[in-house]
Amino acid sequence: MLRNLLALRRVTQRTFSTASRRHFxxxxxxxxxxxxxxxxxxxxxxxxxxxxxxxxxxxxxTLGGTVYALYLLTLASFPxxxx
Amino acid sequence: MTxxxxxxxxxxxxxxxxxxxxxxxxxxxxxxxxxxxxxxxLLLIGLLTNLLTVFQWWRDVVREGTFQGHHTPMVQxxxxxxxxxxxxxxxxxxxxxxxxxxxxxxxxxxxxxxCWPPTGIIPLNPLDVxxxxxxxxxxxxxxxxxxxxxxxxGNRNHMIQALFITIALGLYFTILQASEYYETPFTISDGVxxxxxxxxxxxxxxxxxxxxxxxxVCFFRQLNFHFTSKHHFGFEAAAWYWHFVDVVWLxxxxxxxxxxx
Numbered sequence: 047m048l049r050n051l052l053a054l055r056r057v058t059q060r061t062f063s064t065a066s067r068r069h070f071x072x073x074x075x076x077x078x079x080x081x082x083x084x085x086x087x088x089x090x091x092x093x094x095x096x097x098x099x100x101x102x103x104x105x106x107x108t109l110g111g112t113v114y115a116l117y118l119l120t121l122a123s124f125p126x127x128x129x
Numbered sequence: 130m131t132x133x134x135x136x137x138x139x140x141x142x143x144x145x146x147x148x149x150x151x152x153x154x155x156x157x158x159x160x161x162x163x164x165x166x167x168x169x170x171l172l173l174i175g176l177l178t179n180l181l182t183v184f185q186w187w188r189d190v191v192r193e194g195t196f197q198g199h200h201t202p203m204v205q206x207x208x209x210x211x212x213x214x215x216x217x218x219x220x221x222x223x224x225x226x227x228x229x230x231x232x233x234x235x236x237x238x239x240x241x242x243x244c245w246p247p248t249g250i251i252p253l254n255p256l257d258v259x260x261x262x263x264x265x266x267x268x269x270x271x272x273x274x275x276x277x278x279x280x281x282x283g284n285r286n287h288m289i290q291a292l293f294i295t296i297a298l299g300l301y302f303t304i305l306q307a308s309e310y311y312e313t314p315f316t317i318s319d320g321v322x323x324x325x326x327x328x329x330x331x332x333x334x335x336x337x338x339x340x341x342x343x344x345x346v347c348f349f350r351q352l353n354f355h356f357t358s359k360h361h362f363g364f365e366a367a368a369w370y371w372h373f374v375d376v377v378w379l380x381x382x383x384x385x386x387x388x389x390x
Contacts, residue, residue: 070354100181112155114174
């Protein structure tokens, strides 16, 4: 967790450039540094805290949805009795 | 410290194949709940988890290639084979719908009036919006070629302009086609004419939207300096896909809009 925060700090420290605000600056070297850091993190979590949050949200929705789907399919398998 | 002595890419363990497969389950069972029980919650969760998966999976591919340098010439060769095989599978997908169209239209049954278009069906004028759509997609094929050459020649501004024009033409096609769908005097339930028309053109329209999205991603990657004049396979894959979409439309136009009227 702390390693992610430290990595995030490094990413947010921008070098000054002469490019005007309107144009895009080439941030690829910075990104290359972040993603090549030897911190043992897999690529899907290597970008920082946002990666972990997005991963957890995706997993939660997917697993939760699967349980919900299986519940609905079980329910649909037993038709309601007609009175 | 260990280092690899081969040119291949041993990917990190990833959760996206699992979430992708489960999202496919949610999409399909969600459609069942929507069709049969009038409930769209599961379908929406399926769409959301699918979007999250593809976004993060392809984000990781960009990280692995552009930021980590894993896309060696060998790896790129594999990616090229992969894209070609995928497009071939899509060709077979559309072949099915064209088969269905020709099956019904070459020997129209007596309940259709023994003619094509069937009795009572007013087809769209092929020289109207459909012809405009054809010119829009053909022009977009020219502009994307201009974008590619600009990229290979290192002309950043021209590449951005040409890609922007390509995306704009793709959006224009989608808007035109959507308005055509609104204006047709026939619906999908108007016999086999309606079924074949909307299944073939509908899936084509979906592929135009997918292709436009792919081009948009390339646009933002180009703005962010991801592509070099020698290494830009993501863009090439998008361009191949876009040409494929264009060719499918040409077949649709000639077969369904023109011959089929």
